[in-house]
Amino acid sequence: MAFLAPVVWAIISSFKPAADIIRDPLGFDPSGFTLDNFRGMLQDVPIGSGFANTGIVLLVKGMITLFFALLAAYAFAKYDFRGKNLIFGAVLLTLMLPTIVLIIPLLLEMKELGWVNTYQALILPGSVDAFAIFWMRQVIAAVPDELLDAARVDGCGEFGIFWRVIVPVIRPGLAGLAVLTIMNIYNDFVWPVVVASSSRMATLQVVLSTLAQNISGNKVGADYATVTGELLAAATVALIPLLILFIVLQKHFINGILAGSVKG
Numbered sequence: 001m002a003f004l005a006p007v008v009w010a011i012i013s014s015f016k017p018a019a020d021i022i023r024d025p026l027g028f029d030p031s032g033f034t035l036d037n038f039r040g041m042l043q044d045v046p047i048g049s050g051f052a053n054t055g056i057v058l059l060v061k062g063m064i065t066l067f068f069a070l071l072a073a074y075a076f077a078k079y080d081f082r083g084k085n086l087i088f089g090a091v092l093l094t095l096m097l098p099t100i101v102l103i104i105p106l107l108l109e110m111k112e113l114g115w116v117n118t119y120q121a122l123i124l125p126g127s128v129d130a131f132a133i134f135w136m137r138q139v140i141a142a143v144p145d146e147l148l149d150a151a152r153v154d155g156c157g158e159f160g161i162f163w164r165v166i167v168p169v170i171r172p173g174l175a176g177l178a179v180l181t182i183m184n185i186y187n188d189f190v191w192p193v194v195v196a197s198s199s200r201m202a203t204l205q206v207v208l209s210t211l212a213q214n215i216s217g218n219k220v221g222a223d224y225a226t227v228t229g230e231l232l233a234a235a236t237v238a239l240i241p242l243l244i245l246f247i248v249l250q251k252h253f254i255n256g257i258l259a260g261s262v263k264g
Contacts, residue, residue, distance in 0.1 A: 007239070009025075009026075010232050010235055010236060010239075011236050011239070012028065013025070013229075013232050014037050014038070014229065014232040014233040014235070014236040015033040015034065015035070015037070016029075016032060016033065016034070016037075016229070017032055017034055017036065017229075018036070018037060018223075018225040018226045018228065018229035019225050020032060021225060021228055021229055021232070022224065022225045022228065036229070037229035037230055037232060037233035038233045038237075040226060040229070040230050040233075041230040041231075041233040041234050041237075044230060045207060045211055045230060045234055046199065046202070046207060047204070047207055047234055047237060047238075049199075049200070049202070049207075050202055050203055050204035050205075050206070050207035050208075051204055053119075053122070053196075053201060053202065053203045053204070054185075054186060054203045054204040054205075056119060057119065057122045057123055057185060057192075057203060058182060058185045058186060060119070060123050061122075061123045061124075061126075061127050061185055062178070062181050062182060062185060064123070064124075064127040064128070065127055065128065065129055065132055065181050066132070066174070066177065066178060066181065068127070068128045069128055069129055069132035069133045069136060069177075070132075070136050070167070070174070071162070072091075072128065072133045073132075073133050073134075073135075073136030073137040073139075073140055074136075074140055074162050074166055076088050076133070076137045077136075077137045077140035077141040077143075078140065078141075078143075078145070078148065078166075088137075091130045091133055091134070092130065092134060094130045095130050095131060095134070099190060099191075100190075103190070103191070103194055106125050106191075106195075107194055107195060110125075110195055115195075116195060116196075116197075117195070117196055117197065117198040117200075117201050118201070119201075121195040121196065122191075122192055122195065122196055122201070122203070125191065125195075126191070129181070132177055132181065135173070135176075135177050136170070136173065136174070136177060138173075139170045139173035139174075140166060140170060143165075143166060143169050143170065147165055147169070148161055148165060148166075151164070151165050175249065178249075179245065179246070179249050182245060183242065183245075186204070186205075186241070186242060187205060188203070188205065189205040189206065189209065192205065192206050193205075193206050193209065204238055205238075207234070208231070208234055208235060208238060211227070211230065211231050211234055212231055
């Protein structure tokens with residue numbers, strides 16, 4: 001449990017007086033706990049807009065990722081067509097490309113389209129994820145072909161087979177992918193900070209990064225201790241959704257990991 005120590009320290013310290021965080025970082029005095037860091041954070045940090053932007057990106061991009069990656073995985077797992085293995089190999093090849101290599105070409109593309117500082121730029125690039133396709137292909141490949149044949153005999157169309165047969169059967173694997181997708185989008189920092197330089201479009205992680213930079217620059221108009229306390233308070237608030245998500249979906253996540261490990 002040692003890996004949880006920094007998280008616990010950050011949460012506890014966010015309730016300590018700002019001066020005590022600097023003077024005695026490892027001290028623990030429940031009688032001195034205060035909400036001043038949270039009040040100051042709400043006044044100085046646009047965390048509300050950060051949550052709103054992240055929520056919009058998370059909802060739309062997450063739905064696109066899960067739907068289209070699932071369709072592509074279904075095609076790779078259950079259909080035979082010319083160039084199937086070659087195309088799937090090309091999809092897997094993109095997993096080997098470092099993110100930093102793609103940033104400049106994608107940014108130039110967004111500029112040509114006029115999408116810099118827009119939700120389109122935050123959502124569309126990377127929406128259909130190669131890892132998601134690979135994950136779900138492994139899961140769908142384990143579904144018996146007899147189920148699909150039986151549905152066709154009953155007169156079910158191809159999309160109906162996908163929606164009424166495949167999706168219900170692979171729910172554990174889909175739940176595991178959903179958790180990973182939510183975490184990846186929620187924690188994404190590099191692309192949002194590049195393509196959404198406007199404070200109006202800043203996601204939560206960009207807002208937190210800006211506040212962290214203010215510690216050394218003292219740009220919030222407060223002293224070092226105060227800004228540190230506000231940063232810990234903001235980080236604690238940002239941590240809450242992920243903790244709730246993991247606690248609620250822990251069982252589904254573990255089952256999904258097991259389902260995604262099936263060899264196709």
